Amino acid sequence: MTDVRRTELEQLIARVALGDRDAFDQIYEATSAKLHAVCLSVLKDRPEAEETLQEVYIRIWQNASRYAANGLSPMTWLITIARNRAIDRLRARSSRPATAPAEAAECVPCDAPGPEHAAIHAQQRRLLDECLAQLAAPQAHAVRAVYLEGVTYADLAKREGMPINTVRSWLRRSLLRLKDCVSQ
Template sequence: MTDARRIALEGLIMRVAQGDRSAFDALYDATSAKLHAVCLSLLKDRPEAEETLQEVYLNIWRGASRYSANGLSPMTWLITIARNRAIDRLRARDSRPAFAPAEAAASIPALGASPEQAAIRGQQHSLLAACLDELEPGQAGVVRAVYLEGLTYADLAERQGVPLNTLRSWLRRGLLRLKECVNR
């Protein structure tokens, strides 16, 4: 880079730091092709490189006051901003899921039963209800109270007004008949 070009770019950056829009336009015209090439070489995607280039120039507009003219090439400062922003974009791209939102939703397991599981469960409930109907009413009531309503043996014996061992005998006989029915 010639000294005249370096001095011209430094002057444009200093004017941009003061909020000069025409200097910003001139800086863009003088450097955008090179900075776009830097973004494109890293990102390998033209639309993403163009979007990143816009972010680069926003950073330049906001941070021009931090540039110090030290005799080195101002293009080094500008290329560093472009390169860092493109790398940030690459990192953000790598952290995104590799599949589309619709695919992501499909990969999440459903909280409820699948249609097949629901059909099987419905058949099992129907079979159990039919087998409970085949039991004597007292036995069916005791089995339902303990296994479907969650009553304890002691609570049910007290409710029925029978000794605990009698209730256990009713349950045992009822469960044996229920098992025979289900296995048919």
């Protein structure tokens, strides 16, 4: 930090000590990025660092009269306030009582499908089975093999003794008929 910049910051802090809001705005503009980075490096959480930064500037406003221009960098004083406030917040975060394991387990949502999901799934499955029944048996078998069992087009073509493009066309027409059936 240059001597000119150091002197400017010291003068701004002295004006803040007298309640000068313009000086406070200038200190904020000049130092907020650096002090935010300090808070963020300690807390590792952007929203919490932003809240802490607000607290830092409240402390600067309240304690500006305690700053002593002693030849050391005023940024050191400001960074110390930011670092200490961030550490205080970090300690407060770690000293919060942890939720008991049984209580924590109750807060975790279950992955298993609920009864509503199971009913909807069963209804969709019934509808699909009804629509597949309207297709010719070989086409319904081909759709089931490819889309429900994971058989490749090439394997199905070999198994049926047909060219692969014929199987693709067959499946495409079958899917269009299924789509029409399901949308009714």
